[in-house]
Amino acid sequence: MATDPIRNDKIGTYDWVRPQADFVRREVMVPMRDGTQLFTVIVYRKGTRDAPILLSRTPYNSGATTMRNRSQLITEVLPIADAEFVDDGYIRVYQDVRGMDRSEGEYVMARPLRGPLNKSRVDHSTDAFDTIAWLVKNLPESNGKVGMIGSSYLGFTALMALVDPHPALKAAVPQSPMVDGWIGDDWFHNGAFRPLGFDYLLAQTATRGGGPMPVGNSVDEYETYLETGSTRELARKWGLEDLPAVRKVLEHPNYDDYWQGQALDKLLAARKLTVPVMLVVGQWDQEDSYGAPAVYRALKPQDPDNSLVHLAIGPWRHSGVNYDGSSLGALKFEGDTALQFRKRWMKPFLDCHLKTNAPPCDTPPVVTYATGADRWEVSQRWPDGTEKPLYLSSRFGLSFAKPGEAGSDEYVSDPAKPVPMRSRPVFLDGDDWKSWLVQDQRFADGRPDVLSYTTQVLDKPLHIKGAPRVELHAATSGRDSDWVVKLIDVYPREYTRQAEMAGYQLPIGIEIFRGRFVGGFSNPAPLEPGKPYTFQWSLPNVDHVFLPGHRIMVQVQSSLFPVYERNPQTWVPVVFDAKPGDYAKATQTIFHGGDAASAVWLPVAKD
Incomplete structure (x- = not known):
């Protein structure tokens, strides 16, 4: 029978x-x-x-995540990092957190654990x-063993599941997790x-x-943020104070109970860890470089036999473990380092804890990629x-010998x-954002407000494995100041x-410190001029080899804009609220040698 021409289409x-699809895809509530x-989507x-x-x-929308395109091949519809798992018989599950996309409930950004900040019955745990x-209970195709995995916010939810874990949760791989948004992850x-x-x-x-x-202004966000003024003015101009999530940030400029009560490294350290965990981070993670190593430090005392807590650091940007790891910015590596890691260490870690008749677990305590030398390394500790100490010295030198003569430099x-x-x-998005931490620093070297200290040409390799520690002896003519230190590998x-x-001046690590917190992160106070x-x-934590023929550089400056708001350099109780007249020039003095020997303490490995 012919179809009625005006039938509802x-x-x-x-x-x-x-x-004909080679997979099953189920959507359930x-x-x-x-x-x-x-x-929840099950594939x-x-x-x-x-x-x-x-x-x-x-x-980030489970429906879209599990429908990369409308292919009838499972490895084409799922993210590329899932291929090794579904090709080996895993069931892949994505779920929208409450209040997002097709899930019911109210969305709270990084919902805190039940307790002082969350009086409800529920949290991500x-x-x-x-x-x-x-x-x-409802997947007869499963063996009843579950692992959790994911990067950034998904790394955060994977960590939250470890707080009071279900007995079926047997392993977790939090990647670049949000852990402490004030000390060193997304917000501060x-x-x-x-x-x-x-x-x-x-x-x-x-x-x-x-x-x-x-x-x-899509041409230069440096100009846009500079024209806008303070953080408070930025929020007012664009109507952001109407967002509860923005107001929460603006109401808590210091490291108070709000931030401390959400610090997952501290929360997890206060509980007994029962689920094996592999913590993953990129050496040049531009968003969450702090969290994974912080959780490793917090949990490692519970793991004397190296069976529960593992750390992996790759030569990646944020979430780079899940993408092509052959290069980052101008850097080129020995093959697809992300795929190498996923196949050689990450999947075997999950296999040994999740598979029926699993292979034995032989995951090393620490796996890192030695940039500079371009090789994977295994360590027993981190x-x-x-x-x-690598000391700043006169005539803008760097030396492992402590300068006996005291001196100073100004800008x-x-x-x-x-x-x-x-x-x-x-640009604060796209490839520029993903790779800014490896950009050639010659654009800053030579500026009158940047001091560059450099070693002689190295005659042998110098290998560091850990987080370089800054000890900066400094003074300002103002009443507050930011200090930025960069550790740089200078190519021949x-x-x-x-x-x-x-x-090329390759930054190995860049980090900032707001001077008002020199007496403690919960107790800001004005600095005394002079x-x-x-x-x-x-x-940040790194595994890097400075090669012979290279030099090591340390740059010191007082702004890193617009990724960090400007410090007015006068005393303003809350920097967010600075007015145009509060911003003032300041003379910064960096001391070296003698009793005020500024240095970057390098974690030098024994090779």
């Missing part, structure tokens, strides 16, 4: 997964203990039996528990605020109209080096002309191996 749904149902290859479950809990309970670093986080909060929390701020820091984080124009001026790297202070903080 709308249909209910179309299942794009056709009978999983009930939580408070009645909220969370949207596995047809014929899968007795399979481990690999779970990720995400705010209980939601993970309830989800795992449902999965092992050592007290200095990162205003680009407002873009993220707007994208995450606005039901309609979310996304990046309508800043009106850091795997002995601290050795003028002008908030009206802050040092850019990278060569301009500055002639470098035929890779001509574009000739003379008074010498000792500022101490750590650079």
Whole structure:
């Protein structure tokens, strides 16, 4: 019978997964203990039996994540990092966290654990528990063993599942997890605020109209942020004070109970760890460099036999472990380092804990990639080096011998002309954002507000494995100051191996410290003009070899803009609230030698 020409052409749904597909894809609503149902996607290859479950809990749309395209091949519809698992019989599960995309409930950004900051019955720990309970009961294809994996926010939810874990949770791989948003992850670093986080909060929390701020200048965000003024003015100009997530940040500029109560390294250290965990981070992680090593330090005392806590550091940007790891910016590595790591260490770690009749577990305590030498290394501990001070010295030198003669160098820091984080124009997204931590630092070297100290040409390799520690003896003519230190590998001026790297100043670690917190992160206080202070903080964790023919450089400056807000350099009780007249030039003095010997303490390995 012919179809009526004016019959309604709308249909209910179309299942794009056709009978010829090599996989099963199920969408279910999983009930939580408070009645909220969370949207969950289950994907596995047809014929899968007795399979481990690999779970990720995400705010980034499980439906879209599990539908990379409408292929009928499982390795094409899932993220590329899932291929090794589903090809080996794993069941892959993604779930929208409560309040996001198709899950019910209210969304709270990085919802705190039940306790002083969360008086409700639920958190990410209980939601993970309830989800795992449902999965092992309702997936007859599984063997009843579950692992959790994911990067960034997904690394955070994987860690939260370890707080009160379901018995079926047998292993976790948190990658670049958000752990302490004030000390060194997304929002602040050592007290200095990162205003680009407002873009993220707007994208995450606005039901309609979310996304990046309508800043009106897509040419150079350095100029845009400078014109806007203070962080408070930025929020006011773009209506961000209407966002509860933004107000929470603005209400807590110091390391108070709000931030301390969410620090996952401290929360996990207060509990007994029962689930084996592999913590993964990129050496040049531009968003969450702090969290994974911090959790490793916090949990390692519970693991004297090296069977529970493992650390991996690769030559990657944020979440780079899940993508192609052959290069980063101008750097080229020996093959796809991310794929190498996933196949050689990450998947075997999960296999030995999750598979039926599993192979024995032989995961090393620490796996790192030695940049410079381009090789994977295994260590029994981390850091795997002995601290050795590299001293700033006269005539802008660096030396392992402590200078006997005291001296100092000065520069003028002008908030009206802050040092850019990278060569301009500055873009805080895309490839520029992903690779800014490896950009050639020659754009800053030679600026009058940047001091560069350099060693002689190395005649033998110097291998460091750990977090270099800054000990900066400094004074300011102002009443507050930011201090930025960069540890840099300076390539030879002639470098035929890779001509574009000739003379390259490769940052190995960059980190900031807000001076007002020299007496403690919970107790900001004005600095006394002209008074010498000792500022101490750590650079990110690295495994790097400075090769013969290279030099080591340390750069010191007082701004890193616009990734970090400007310090007014006068005393303002809350830097967010600085007015135009509060921003003032300051003369910065860096001391070296004698009793005020500024240095970067390098964790030198025994090779």
